[in-house]
Structures are given as structure tokens and as C-alpha cells.
Amino acid sequence: MPYPAKTSPEAILEAALELLEQGGEDGLSLRALAGRLGVKAPSLYRHYPDKTALEVALVEHGNRRLGEALVTASREGGPEAALGAAARAYLEFARTHPRLYDLMMDARLSALASRESGKAVWATVLRLVGALTRDPDDTAAAVALWSFLHGYAGLERSGMFGPSGPKGGLEAGLRALAAGFKARAG
Amino acid sequence: MPYPAKTSPEAILEAALELLEQGGEDGLSLRALAGRLGVKAPSLYRHYPDKTALEVALVEHGNRRLGEALVTASREGGPEAALGAAARAYLEFARTHPRLYDLMMDARLSALASRESGKAVWATVLRLVGALTRDPDDTAAAVALWSFLHGYAGLERSGMFGPSGPKGGLEAGLRALAAGFKARAG
DNA sequence: GTCTATAGAGCGATAGAC
DNA sequence: GTCTATCGCTCTATAGAC
Numbered sequence: 001m002p003y004p005a006k007t008s009p010e011a012i013l014e015a016a017l018e019l020l021e022q023g024g025e026d027g028l029s030l031r032a033l034a035g036r037l038g039v040k041a042p043s044l045y046r047h048y049p050d051k052t053a054l055e056v057a058l059v060e061h062g063n064r065r066l067g068e069a070l071v072t073a074s075r076e077g078g079p080e081a082a083l084g085a086a087a088r089a090y091l092e093f094a095r096t097h098p099r100l101y102d103l104m105m106d107a108r109l110s111a112l113a114s115r116e117s118g119k120a121v122w123a124t125v126l127r128l129v130g131a132l133t134r135d136p137d138d139t140a141a142a143v144a145l146w147s148f149l150h151g152y153a154g155l156e157r158s159g160m161f162g163p164s165g166p167k168g169g170l171e172a173g174l175r176a177l178a179a180g181f182k183a184r185a186g
Numbered sequence: 187m188p189y190p191a192k193t194s195p196e197a198i199l200e201a202a203l204e205l206l207e208q209g210g211e212d213g214l215s216l217r218a219l220a221g222r223l224g225v226k227a228p229s230l231y232r233h234y235p236d237k238t239a240l241e242v243a244l245v246e247h248g249n250r251r252l253g254e255a256l257v258t259a260s261r262e263g264g265p266e267a268a269l270g271a272a273a274r275a276y277l278e279f280a281r282t283h284p285r286l287y288d289l290m291m292d293a294r295l296s297a298l299a300s301r302e303s304g305k306a307v308w309a310t311v312l313r314l315v316g317a318l319t320r321d322p323d324d325t326a327a328a329v330a331l332w333s334f335l336h337g338y339a340g341l342e343r344s345g346m347f348g349p350s351g352p353k354g355g356l357e358a359g360l361r362a363l364a365a366g367f368k369a370r371a372g
Numbered sequence: 373g374t375c376t377a378t379a380g381a382g383c384g385a386t387a388g389a390c
Numbered sequence: 391g392t393c394t395a396t397c398g399c400t401c402t403a404t405a406g407a408c
Contacts, residue, residue, distance in 0.1 A: 005392090007391090030384065110346065143359070144334070146341065148334045148337055160291065169329025172330045173329070176327075215401065216401080216403090228404080
């Protein structure tokens with residue numbers, strides 16, 4: 001076999017994840033990716049039809065990982081403890097994989113990504129707020145919580161909290177939202 | 187005068203704003219910008235030393251505009267009405283100038299931008315939540331509100347709310363946060 | 373202050389040999 | 391499945407004429 005397989009879709013995905021986090025979205029070039037795999041750029045086209053397909057695979061991978069993390073974290077204690085743990089897990093994911101998280105929030109890519117890959121995330125958020133509002137399908141409350149987490153993650157990453165840090169803003173927001181959600185149960 | 191001035195820093199900034207919103211951050215190239223001004227790309231270097239300087243000017247411009255919008259909107263009625271009006275103004279700004287808003291949230295650029303240009307925004311947020319928590323310097327509450335607004339704007343723009351829309355998530359979040367803030371006044 | 377010309381680098385993607 | 395070679399295009403930035 002003169003040309004044995006040196007790489008695979010899985011290996012490419014893995015390397016792309018590392019490259020993405022190190023070099024940013026602009027650093028994720030097919031040339032650099034191939035270099036990291038000991039391969040030339042055109043070889044990648046045997047495994048992914050184009051760059052967008054690879055990016056979509058990255059988004060789906062991220063959706064699954066985040067979904068798992070939320071499901072695991074939200075097993076904790078009562079409804080409010082579970083919400084707190086899931087919130088921390090969400091932010092931890094965004095902190096550890098900031099560029100992947102960006103990619104996951106890209107409108108064009110998430111439109112191309114499979115619907116199911118992102119389902120676990122949304123389902124968990126719905127379940128968590130539902131336990132507080134006593135409405136298992138409280139979309140409005142879920143949107144509010146998601147917005148808060150997404151915004152906190154973004155501001156944190158952009159350094160907008162400055163050197164003094166968020167100063168308890170996470171706890172303040174979570175407490176206020178949880179209290180507000182419980183009031184909806186009224 | 188063989189080479190009369192065809193453009194100016196102000197005209198460049200104006201054109202850059204339009205180009206930014208039409209073509210996205212990647213669409214803001216010096217070539218395209220010059221083309222829109224009826225000028226060649228190298229001429230721009232007479233007015234801004236490099237591309238980053240232009241981007242910083244854009245960020246400062248955006249900070250001032252958003253600050254003004256928030257100050258104006260937050261003149262309304264009581265503390266809670268003012269907070270709602272300012273929140274809507276914030277989201278309206280992010281909706282009308284999404285790419286500029288992105289640029290404003292870029293860590294590298296906001297570090298280079300003048301401190302004062304972003305001060306009005308933060309001061310207004312602090313004042314609004316302070317009226318509810320009765321603490322004029324309640325950083326935690328301000329961070330929470332800012333996170334919620336920033337996240338809602340981002341999710342809305344990324345199309346993450348889907349075709350069904352946010353389903354009252356804005357109102358739910360604002361109500362919950364306002365209630366939580368009032369409780370802090372205790 | 374604007375211009376032409378160009379340096380110097382990057383990118384995604386394709387053709388065709390092996 | 392990988393390779394070399396290349397197309398065609400993008401970009402920021404500089405040199406030097408006028």
C-alpha cells in the first residue's frame with residue numbers, strides 16, 4: 001500500500017479542536033490543520049468535503065459535549081442547587097473552549113448543524129427552570145436564563161469585567177433569576 | 187492644487203460604519219472602504235495610521251452612541267420603567283448596529299479604546315440598578331443586568347431563538363432581575 | 373493628499389500523478 | 391488517500407512619483 005491512511009475524520013476533528021482554541025477562528029486554516037496532522041492540505045478534502053463541513057462537525061461535537069456536561073451537573077440536589085451547578089458547568093465549558101463556544105453560537109453553522117446535537121442543552125435548561133416555575137415548558141424563563149449565562153460568558157471572555165472582575169455578578173444574577181422563577185410558580 | 191483632499195477621518199469613519207454593518211467584520215477591508223469613498227486604499231493611511239486605529243475609533247464612536255441612547259431612554263418614569271426603557275434601548279442598539287456592537291465587545295479593541303468613551307454606558311447601568319437595590323455602587327447587580335442584556339442581544343442576533351422567537355424571554359428576565367434587585371434593597 | 377506599483381503573506385479549493 | 395503544483399483570490403502595509 002503505497003499511500004496508507006495517515007489521518008481520519010476523527011483525528012482531523014480532534015486536531016481542529018486544538019488548533020481552534022490555540023489560534024482562534026482565523027487560525028483554523030486547512031494548511032495549519034494539515035501541518036499539525038503531518039499531512040498536506042488537499043488530503044483533508046478526502047475526509048471533509050469542504051471547510052464548512054468540518055466547522056459543522058465541530059459545532060455538533062461541542063453541542064454534544066455541552067449537553068452532557070449540563071445533564072451531569074444538573075443531577076445535583078434540589079432544583080435551585082441543580083440550576084446553580086448547571087450554570088457553573090455552562091460557564092466552565094465556555095471558559096475552557098471559548099472559540100468552540102463562539103463557533104457553536106454562529107448562526108450560519110448552527111443552522112447547518114443537526115437539530116438533535118443541540119437538543120440536550122435546551123432540554124436541560126427547560127427542565128431546570130421548569131422545576132422552579134412548575135411549568136415544564138416555560139420557554140420565556142429558559143430564554144432568560146440562557147441569555148444571562150451566554151452574556152456572562154461573553155463578557156467574561158471579552159475582558160469586559162476588567163481587572164476587578166465580575167464582583168459577585170454571577171451569584172447575584174442567578175439568585176435574582178431563581179427568585180423570579182419561583183415567583184412565576186405562584 | 188493638484189491633489190485636493192477627497193476624504194477625511196470623519197468621512198472614513200462614517201463609511202466604515204456602513205461597510206461594517208453591510209459586510210460584516212471581514213467585509214471591513216481598507217480596499218473596500220477606500221472604494222466606497224472614491225479613493226485608493228493607501229490614501230487612508232494619511233488619516234489613520236493603521237487599521238487598528240480605525241477600529242478603535244469605531245469602538246469609541248459606538249460607546250458614545252450607546253451611552254447617549256441609554257441616558258436618554260433611562261429618563262423615563264420610575265426606577266423600574268427606566269430600567270425597562272434602557273434595556274430596550276440597549277437591545278435596539280445591538281440590533282441596529284450588530285457588527286459595531288461586536289467590535290465594541292472585542293477585548294483587544296476595548297483595551298485600546300479610551301476609558302471615558304465606555305463610561306457612560308457603565309455609569310447608566312449602575313445608576314439604574316442602584317435605584318432598585320438602593321446601593322449606588324452595586325457592581326454585582328449591574329454585572330448581572332449587563333450579562334443578561336448582552337446575552338439576549340447575542341442569542342437574538344445568532345438566530346439561536348429560532349423561528350419561534352424568544353417567547354417573552356426578555357420580559358421574563360427583566361421582571362425576574364428587577365424583582366431580585368428590589369429584594370436586595372431589603 | 374492621492375496615486376501606481378508592489379511587497380509579502382495568507383487563504384480555500386482543484387487537477388492530476390502515483 | 392496522499393502528494394505536488396497551482397489557480398485565483400484576499401488582505402495590510404510601504405515606497406516613491408506627482
